[in-house]
Structure formats: structure tokens, C-alpha cells
Amino acid sequence: MSASLIVNYRRYGVSVNLKKIITAFAVLIAALLLLSPVSADDEETGALIEAVALSDNCDSVSVSVSISDSFASGNDRLYLFRLPPGNTGKLDGFIPAASVSAEAGKSVFTLSFDKTDKTAPLYSYLIAGADGNGGYRPLGKPEYIDDITMLSERNHPYPQITSKKGLQVQLTSDAQLLGIKHTVINVSLSDLFSDSSEKADAFVFGSKEYLIDKSALSMLDYRIKTLTDAGIHIYMNLILTFDTSAPESLYYPDAVNTTSSAYALNVSDPSYVNRAAAYINFLASRYTDETGMYGFCGSYIVGYEVNNQAESNNAGMSDKTEYMTACATLLRTADTAARLAYSNARIYTSVSNVWRTRIESAETIGAREFLLFLSENCYDVGFGVSINPYPSLLGMTDYWNDRFAVDSASTEFLSMKNLNIFTDLLKNDAMLYNGEPRRAIIGEFGLDGKYGTESEALQAAGYAYAYYTAANNDLIEAFIWHRHVDHSGESGLNYGIYTSSEQFLAPKHEKKIRSVIAAVDLVSEQRSDVISSLISLLPVSSAEELTGTADCSRRRIRISGTAAPGPDAVGKKDILFDFSESTYSFYPSDNSQYLELLEEDERKFLRARLINIAPVEYMGIGCTLSDMTRLASADYISVRVRTVSYATAVDFRLIITGAKNGGDVMVDCTSTLICNEWTELYFPVGDAAEGLENGKLKLWVRGGSEKDSDLWLDVSDIKLCSSDPSAKAWRIFTLIIIIALSTAAAVILTLILVSGAQRRRRKRKKKHGSTKFRNRQVQRQPQDIVSSDNPAAQEDQPPSDLK
Known part of the structure; x- marks a missing residue:
């Protein structure tokens, strides 16, 4: 026994062993805990909701519960409550929807369900026991219908994105x-809400x-349809900005009227929850229609950097737990509302780069804490995460040096430098949904790059470094760069890939980053030159280290066109579109206001009114190519086209896009078009379009004059040109000859060369042989010296007069 654990009180003649006392005290405390009445928190495990399921025809809902022996022995009945949207478990003023005898084992509550009422799936179900004072004590947390996709309007697969x-x-x-x-x-x-019929x-x-505002909805329709037709997948970020004409009840009760960029939506009352659900369901229903009338948008980000309750999702200085609970309510509401329209709709929350906060009372909640709270309270909601991992110092372009x-x-900030910290959290058991990590996107990221300075090149390199970081991370589904054009309202930060002119957000100069963005997801042989030029600016030693194993399968095939037909374009011509009867599904695709059919010289043509928004931007029309086999069998595609403008000439582009072998392909055909006259342009597409699927065709022009009050693009016909068989046969015969x-x-030249070589070898051999003979004669002279003693030798000597 350690002497330090024994205290001798000699004055009283008592020796006390402290270790034994501590052990006895611990045993006593444990016994008291075991004998004490079960608390409300402990009793929650006595009865548990196991499932909330709709019947096959969705006219009733069954709530399955399990009741423990301990609960059954201390309670007569178990009660079920049906709570309105936004209620997190407060039972004051509510009466039970049903009750059963508290018998140990399994039990099922069955309630009627109105499947025509879209608010019905927003209700939750909570079990409770009697509290002995005429009230009820909740057991656990509210539970929701397990599978609401049985109520979804549509269930078509979500589009697959290749990059x-x-x-x-x-x-x-x-x-x-x-x-x-x-x-x-x-x-x-706030733009969509309206109080005027x-x-x-x-x-x-x-x-x-x-009511939903017609003007705002029309602009949204155009934007989503245009982006969808361009093959761009859309995330709709649902925010709330300040509007004096909007009802005050839209805004979070504690929100302060400031210059905040966005505000928290009010879900403090069931009617407010229903209102939020109504508009989200309307948008999801409109933009996931399989007809594609308004375009497609099936992903919705609820709020902007929601963990910042003081600024980007202004909720004032409200209690942190209450605020996060309200965020969880809105997230669940959005998920339910969207999936009632489209079963595969996707909902995301948005968080900033603040990962942990040093001060407990900070106005920004750490993203990590916020996400763990949402996952705990929305464990049955398949929400994803949109994170904005900017450098800790926004002007720091070389973010890989961010200390x-x-x-x-335990990092304070989460950037593209340490993105793995974020995705590691998604793999944590506490964050899983149905046993799998949640979806994640880089919803916004940018680096400062001022045109004409060293930071411009660093910005380009930084983009590539960040892009490949995301591309090599399996949990990241999209990497979205902020911005297209520099914005003067961002405190001097130049995030754009173009500089801006004096006209607000009008592009002026192309920055180095643009060529990098164009190249990063191309196949290796098409991107290598661009990528290799960045290595010296980055903390990598090779292009392979930079790109990693990123799946880059996009191809771009460039083709130059001509106004004169080539030899392969003079044969058979197959009319693809002649506009004699209709527009053939052409639509005003890019910066084009409308289309109409006109006639000139008894020949119909398609006219598009163009909107010239910027010198770098193309304008035009597009259509879907339903039969790609016709295009693939042609040698040329020709288009008879005219631009009406004060300009002398404009840039013309014919774009064919499609999918091939799992990657995207763009056939990019360019030419110059003389204005105000009909021109037939020929593009030798050859094998470029072979094997393409889901093809689209775009006809664009760029340019025009400042004098143009109206700029028109006219198209009379589009043809596929195949080679003349006889001409092709003659060319083949000629080629054979x-x-x-x-x-x-x-062969003749070879024979001549060989023959010449042989003659030279014979001459060299003959010459070499003669030389050897003379050498042998010289070598024999010492032995054949003529003397009077050698008569034979004297006979061989020439006459004396010849010596």
C-alpha cells in the first residue's frame, strides 16, 4: 500500500485508507444511479419509432414502434403525435393523433393520409408517454416519412455529367x-414573391x-433554358436578399436590416415553412419537366455560406442552437418540397472557408460544427454540401503557401490547399447518409489575378492546381470558378477570366487563365503545352504530378471553312434543313431574341434577331441533331447564310457537339462571313462527327458594327455533301498511277545506284590487285639480284640499251 494513500490521525488513534474510501464511494454512487427513477432522456430508449411508411396507394401512413419491457411496466399507453412543419418536438397545445396500449414488443399506428395535399409530407410523427400531470413527455425526436418518392411527380434519371x-x-x-x-x-x-395578381x-x-412574379420568372426561364441548351448543368442557389417591398415575415425574426448580401429565411411558423416549400416545389416542378420546355435544374443550394449568420445569411445575433435548428428545418423542407416534384432532386447546404472558430461567441459558426449539427438533426435527409474554400486571405493568389x-x-480555415480535411469529414460515420459520404461541390472558388501583372500568370497556374485537386478527389462532383468577368465591387480583387471595361461587367481583355480553363479537361495530347508552361510557378515538379489521375476525356477538333467548295463537296448533296415548312426545332440559343420564317425570291429562310452584348461573345441559333449517322457519312457540311449588318464581315462559327466513348467532343468549324450577301460555306467535317451521340448544332456569328440597331442572322438551308463517286474513283485511279x-x-533509281556501286567496287578491286602485284615484285628483288653467277637471272633481264 502506498504510504501517500494512508492518513494516520494519531490524535484519535485512527488509521484511514483513502483508496478504500474512494472505491466504496464510487460503488455507492453507481448503486444510487441504478436505483434512481429513469429520467426522460433515458426513457427515450424505452419506446422507439422504427419506420414511418406510406401504404402502397399512399392513402395511409403506418408508424411502427418498438416498446421495451421497462417502458411497458411503467406506462399504460403510448401516444402518437402528428406535428406540423417546423415543430421540433414541442407538444404544448397538441392532442395525440392516436394511442396504443403500452405492451412490450412491436406495435403499429395507422393514420389516414391525404396524398393530394402537398403539405402532408412536411408533417412529422412523434411518440410520447404521459407525464403524470395531464401532459405528455416526448420520446426521442420527430420522425418523417421514410420514402416520399412514392409521391413524386416524376422519377426520370438524373443527367450524367462528364466533367x-x-x-x-x-x-x-x-x-x-x-x-x-x-x-x-x-x-x-424575394424577387419571385409577389402580392400583385x-x-x-x-x-x-x-x-x-x-403568387410568383411574371417578369422574374420569365428571366429565370430564359437563363435556365439557355444554359441547359448549352449543355451546362445548373445549381440553383436559393437566397433571400433585402427588398423593402417584400413581406417582413420572409426574414428571420432576429435579422438586422443592414447591407448584408443575403438573409436567413423565416421558418418560425408552419405557414412560413409551407410558403418556402411552395416556391421550392414550384421551381423544382418547372425545371425538371422531361419535355425540357424551360430547361433543366435539379440541384438546389439552400442559402449562401449559411454558417455565417451575421453577414452572408443574416439572422442577427440569435441563439446559435436555435439558428442551426432553423437551418435544419429549412434544409429538410427544401429536400421534401423538391423531391415531391422530382424524386432525384438534390439539395445542398452552403458553408464558408471558416472551418473552426477560436472564440465561442463568434458570429460565424465553424463549418465543421455546423455540418455535424445538420447531419445529426437531418440524418435521414440526403443533403449535400457546397463549400467555398477561398484562401484565408482573399488576395492570396499562391494559396498553397497559406499558413x-x-x-x-483543427485548422482554422479550409481552402483548396487542405481540401482533404473537408472530404475526410464527409467519410466520418457522423456525416454518412445511408452508409455513404454526402455529395459535395466546390460551389465557389477564385484567385486574384490583375491583368498585366505577375499575379495574372499566378492566377492561371493556381486555377490549374485547384482544378486538379478537385478532379482527383472522388467526393467532389463539381469545381465552380468565380468569376467570368472582373467585378469592380469585390474590393479590388480580380477573379475574372476577362478584365471589365467601363461598361458594367462587359469583358475587355482576355487573361491568361482563360486558355488554362479551356485546356485542363482535354485529353493529354491536347492540353500538354498549356499545362507544361505552368509547372515552374507551382509546388510540383512535373505535369504528371500536377494532373494526377484526373479523368480528362474531352476533345476539341478545329476545322477551317471556306466559301469555295472543295473537291469532295461537288458530289451528292443531301438537304439536312431547308426551312421550307418549319423552323425544324431551331431555337434562339445564344444571345438571340427570337426566330421567324421569312421568304425571299420564292425561297424561305430562317431569321434570328441577335443581341450583341460584348465583342467577345457569339450570337446565334441551335438545334438538336436527331440522326447523327447522316452527318457522320458526309464529307462536308454546308450552310447558306447571311448576316445583315453595317459591318464589312463577321466571324462565323458552326459548332457540332456530342458524346463519344464516354467523353465530350466539340467539332469547331470557323470561317469569315461577308455581311449583307448570301454565302454558302463549306466545312470538311470528314470523320470528325463519326460515332457522336446526342449531337447538337450551333450557328454563331460574332462582330457587327456600333451602328447596328438590329443585327440579323439569316439561314436558308443546311446540306450534307458527299463525294462524287466518279470523281472520287478517278482520283483514286490517279493516285494509284x-x-x-x-x-x-x-526501283529504277535503286538499280542504277546499285549498278554504279558495283562498278565502283570492281574498279577498286582491280586497282587494289595491281598494287598488290607491284608490291610483291618489290619484295622479291633482294632474292633475284642479277649477277654473273646466276645465269637464269641474266636471261630475264631486258637488253642493256633499255635499262
């Missing part, structure tokens, strides 16, 4: 040339009529 490359698109045609596949568009709910369209949700973003779970003659000439 992670994204951009906050401002210039649609430029985005297509860059190969952009994702974008985020901000939609303010004359300026609004009405819709019904849960037996209540709501505040470290490779540790040329090859034969060339071969014969080569």
Missing part, C-alpha cells in the same frame, strides 16, 4: 467554347394559392 469543370457563367457562348459543364445561378426568393402567375400548394490552412482537423510510277522510279 467537373464549372464557372459562374456570364457569357454563354464563351462558356461553351471553354467546355464548361457546371454553373451556379443565384435566385433570390396583375404582375404575377398563381399556383396552388397545399390548398393555398401563391492558416493546415493539414489538420502516281504511286505505281513513283514506285517504278524508285
